[in-house]
Amino acid sequence: MNMSVSNGRNRTIEYTSLKATTLEESVLKDILEEIGETENEKVECLKTLREKLKGLQDIECCMDEGFLLKFLRVSKFDCEKAFDRIKKYYLMQEKMVSLLKNASVPISTIRNMKYTFALPYRAEDNSAVTIARMGVIDYSKISFESRSFLDVLSTEHLLNNPITQMCGITTVFDFTDFKFSSVLAVNPKTAYDYMHTVQVYVHPNNDNWKSLHSCIPPEILPEDLGGYLPQTQLIDLLEHVETFEKDYLEQSRKQWNYGTIDEMPEDIVIIQSNGTSCKSNESGERVSRAARHRKSETQIRPMAIGNKRRLLESGSECEGNSDQNYSKKFQKRRRRVELLTSSSDTDDATDQRRLDRVLKAEAVGKDLRGQADGSSRKTNKNLVNDVKQHIQRFPQFESHYTRNHNPGRKHLNPEQNCGKLSLLHMDNVRERCLRFEDTEIDKASLQTIQKEIGESPQSRTKCLRELREKLMEVKDIDPCLEEAFLLAFLRVAKFDVAKAFQRVINYYTQA
Secondary structure: OEEEEEOOOOOEEEEEEOOOOOOOHHHHHHHHHHHOOOHHHHHHHHHHHHHHHHOOOOOOOOOOHHHHHHHHHHOOOOHHHHHHHHHHHHHHHHHHHHHHHHOOEEHHHHHHHOOEEEOOEOOOOOOEEEEEEOOOOOOOOOOHHHHHHHHHHHHHHHOOOHHHHHHOEEEEEEOOOOOHHHHHHOOHHHHHHHHHHHHHHOOOOOOOOHHHHHHOOHHHOEHHHOOOEOHHHOEEOOOOHHHHHHHHHHHHHHHHHHOOOOOOOOOOOOEEOOOOOEEEOOOOOEEEHHHHOOOOHHHHHHHHHHHHHHHHHHOOOOOOHHHHHHHHHHHHHHHHHHHHHOOOOOHHHHHHHHHHHHHHOOOOOOOHHHOOOOOOOOOOHHHHHHHHHHHHOOOEOOOHHHHHHOOOOEOOOOOOOHHHHHHHHHHHHHHOOOOOOOOOOOHHHHHHHHHHHOOOHHHHHHHHHHHHHHHHOOOOOOOOOOHHHHHHHHHHOOOOHHHHHHHHHHHHHHO
């Protein structure tokens, strides 16, 4: 279905409505051809995908056609990619429990925020277009997790449309009035996960909207983005967020019945209509939302299974085949629990062992922050020794406390510790594309690196001598003159003695 849109220049251009669920036959034919969807291909891929999903031992996946088509269409009917996406989807459902546990915000706060909108018309490629006004979000009133959950709700709502499933979603991020303090609300790991997407798919626009209008026509953009649409015509995606949440949670309950999560509590409250943080159950008892969510797989699953066992034994379940079907489902869940609570290397068992190691760690490297690559969970001893030797090279901390009470104490920046230094050292090794157990790299790569930084036997000897001479003239500090220590500054300065000297001085003064 097409709709006419006035562009403000006495011209009318037709664009597809966001609410449309069908397209013109010629347009739809091109889209189906691009994603590889035909009637025969759809039937064959659905059959293949169902067979692959039945082979999963720890997940009972939803086999509904509408559910599977979402993954096949975005994967262009590549069954392998769709299969991987479904597995990641169920993994996300597991992680969503912890997200829901922390996502609670009054509905009044959400409605007053008004930061995400959808355009009433689709782009030329028929993708849905949304606008996220990042400068409007006040992270003192809403957490990053809560905002992420709202994004999930709005995205799920848009993906219910088959055209959006086939053509995707285009998002415009408007950073007008964005405050640097808002960056602090972003989890570092989340920022790292977004890095690839930002580099590949995000197109900055700072040329008076010319780049933006080359991607999205101004006829369907609002006036503050150089377009012709009044702000009143934009669709506020948070206006009906309560309905979105209800639909999403109902859909999730159905899917979680298929998946590895035992049960979703009936009294989950994510968006608070009255501003409270808990909800009454049937007995009238006030129950904290966080208490209704699991703390770990090994704690909640046996309890849930035990409750179901008692229900079956007491005969409170429906009679007939429902008992038998539920008994089969119970047996599968029990096997899942046995796997999780066993010593096998499952995700939850691994998480529990990680937590134990962190709590019991007494020295650097015993917790998972200092683990080496590979299957071994033990930290490389050479790595630990390197970090400790690096700390020992620090100058003595000349303060009243250490001079009178602990003269042998070495200075270490209070913001650093052995664990953090190990982490920084490992990050540096990863950036150099080295493994922790490797001590050398191939000759060709080494020559390329040395040429780039200007290192040769002659320049190394000359620069080390000059740098030592300059440092010996400094009276306020007693710097380390070892070759390995000085080479670290020379290499980062590309063997510029003046820059390396200044870096060494900054190193001691800032420490």
